[in-house]
Amino acid sequence: MDGPNQSSPLAGDFLAVLKQRKLVNDVPHNAGHRSELKETTATTILGFKFAGGVLVAGDRRATSGNVVMYDRADKVLEIDRHSVMAIAGSPATAWEMARILEHSFQFYRRSQLQEMSVEGKVRALSKLLRDNLGMVIQGVGVVVPLFATYDKKSSDPAKVFFYDAMGAQFEATDFASSGSGAPAVRSVLYYENNWGAKPLRERGQEESILLALKALDTAAEADTATGGVDRHARIFPIIKIVTEAGVRTVGDDTLSELFQSQVA
């Protein structure tokens, strides 16, 4: 039993506490050697701003090479009351990152008695990605996430950030996408935003959910690694909405109804 964490010069740093207690392993650096391991990967994820906040969606498929590993993967994860992280890439690394992130924000709030700033949160994910560099070089455990949050203090409160595998962070003006189906999704969102009925930011919640379903369906049409809607097994994408009131998951009933009436 030891006293307060002394290992980090940063107060409220949960990752430093985990490292000090050896509860996380540093990634072994093995530069130049690419692994032959066929890892499980996942995806198409997207995020865009709409009238009430920001919508984040992801398909449910996890693949390993040509094999479908799992068709009920949850790639859109609630990190705190107003933040969501969506993952593309290796779930093994990504889910662990999400867990660390969730605990880091809570640990900071509880120990420092204030909420971490949005900049701090965005940067925390960037740091986790950088720590994963050893894996990226070996070609396994690559993660390319999206991070969406609602910042009440900002004049433009809905925020979407996307990253590259090495941890560079970019703020999206209107939308972002990641994963193998991203090119298709990006085209759909770009087209809709510029020449659609109205810009994404002016759309209501239901219109936005519908657009997310259509975009994911478009991605699944060409990309084998992206799972479409399975109506027999009732498998729908995960869609989360972040507004001033917090994070809400859109229910399967709503998705089923919208899909049947307007997509399929």
Added chain:
Amino acid sequence: MIDEPYRWVEAISNRREYIENELAPGSPTIGLSFSDGILLLTFGRDRRKIFEIYDRIAMGGIGHPGDIERLRMMAIELASTEGFTRSAADVSLRRMATYSFSPVLKQAFEQIYGAPYLARLLFAEVGESQEEDLFVRLDYDGAMHANAMSAGKRRESFGAIAGTRRGLEQVESVLSRAKISNLRNALETAIRAWGAGLYASDEDHAEAPEEPALKQFLKSRLEQYTIEAAVLERGTAGSHAGFVEVPEADLEPVLSKFR
């Protein structure tokens, strides 16, 4: 000194007397369970004294701010690492108090060349039902009192700490007589219990306060102290909203009754 047992006992008892004197003026902190969760309440003058520890656990303390801070950080680190490595459901106040806090406090207290923790802590853990709510009082010497850890004992639906033993008895006597149905009346009961405890901490007050005396006493103290109240909400295992500060709008109507 170690090779002279008598001197050691003497040193320990001096130390106890010193710490008790330091803690005596402390303002009572009260934990009270009700249908929607656990209310934690105290009054202070200058600093915060009720803290969120983990999803279902909160802490209050009296003593030296530096020591309370060290113990608070220890609790947050313990709970967070456990919750991360295993799961939030594995974080348990019973384990934390028995296996970590009690031994650490006792060791610091008995190592007479080192400094003891000048602190008395109250931990609360909200359960799925009111019967599962847990309150643990931990003293500077590692002594532990829980409302329910042994079978066959009548469960109290409250926990409290106070500066003196007499103060604590008064707080507990108010709390044990009360019937709590909602937050509003939990607040009212806790404020009364706090007043009774602080009243009894004064050496001039040998007897429990009569109703008019308590009213008068509370009225005068409310001018010097500011209230601090938070609720650990029940049934929020899957969400993050366990610990919520009681908003001003809920406090004001209750406080005005005592002014």
